Amino acid sequence: MSAGDKLARSFGAATVSVDQRQQLIRRTFAQVAPRYDVMNDLMSMGIHRLWKSAFVALAAARPGEIAVDLAGGTGDIALALASAGARTLVVDPSPEMMRAGRGRPGADGLRWIAAEAERLPFPDASIDLITISFGIRNATRVDDALAEIARVLKPGGRLFCLEFSTPQAWLRPFYGLWSRTAIPLLGAIVSRRRDAYRYLVESIRRFPDQAEFASMIASSGLVDVEWRDYSFGIAAVHSARKPAA
Template sequence: MTDPLSGSFGTETVSPEERRALIRRVFVEVAPRYDVMNDLMSFGIHRLWKRQFAALAAPKRGETVVDLAGGTGDVARLMAGSGARVVVVDPSTAMMCAGRRPDDALEFVAGEGERLPFGAGTIDCLTISFGIRNVTHLGEALTEIHRVLKPGGRFLCLEFSRPHAIIRPFYQAWSSTAIPALGAAIAGSPSAYRYLIESIRRFPDQPAFAHLIEQAGFAEVRWINLSFGIAAIHIATKRNA
């Protein structure tokens, strides 16, 4: 499977390991202001998207739910009141430390999408929001997600996607100019946010990503566009044995 995320970023060609190191550095830089920046970049709309996303995950009492690339735990907390065991998995300890609370019922575990710290067929539901585009090897991560899910297990992915043609020019202008400027002013890291915008630009559109999910072995793959396709929720199921 050709990985659409490999190759060059901007004018620089990077290897997978260089890209991995770049991503880790980016999230160390942005961790203290990550949630504030998300509010500013999306005018707070990301919170509505995440609430819809958590509702679609529909965790149940007694289930084990993994929120991969869960960072500060904001999505995981939306699912924690269900009675499910909710585990945040993220490669960035800085992000998890920024979000951890003394009274958390969440579990926080360091781990990467390509090497999840769970046995095969042990997870009922795996969610990932705004993180799949930051894995080093997209195909490997999807295969690994499929491995850890139980037969009938649910996979949900919330990610920036390809907006409708009517709003695409305005969205591209905002993302390429305003977001790096906000990154400089609020988070003190314009280069980190330039990387994040580039990673959005390179990510497959809705049908292409659905095809990659199917290639990893999932069934019942579908997506729901949010805000005219600026973001999309992809939903899939692991086939019963």
């Protein structure tokens, strides 16, 4: 069984089908969308902004490039790519998340497309840069999403993926306590969606660690796979590129 299948099945294969999981994820993001940005600030105590700005700097979008921010949600990463001069598209299956982002200043300059990472509505070899921030763990089939990314990237095109990951051992007890107690509690208070935030915490806990995710990316055919940890591994950025033709 591939790591992607293991991940899909880990959400209770006996009781939850892939379709049901997809619906659960859709519902979760529809519910949290109106308070998503403020919850991010509270859950991470603002640190996600630092991670994201380091991530955007690493991706180094160039003027004229075609950039896709996958699982782009409310569009913060996409806006940063666009401000570097890239022609930027936000791709996300949740109309509610994208609606929450469309009011941001500058959002009119982006293209917003409702689609899943597993089925990208782009021709082969058409995209220069793909970013995906805190989104890949929501793909029901991570392997399929990576295969799609590899398909649509141009030869030499780059992938940058920011995701929660596995913190260093000394930090795990504190981090575990924070995520199991404080995050659902904040979710209950701020967005009145304790269950939705339980799902988010659970999806983080079940996501492959840095090395395993790197090997999944390499299996998709991308090369030069590397990662760097943020905040002692609470989050990590994986990068890779499509081999030149």
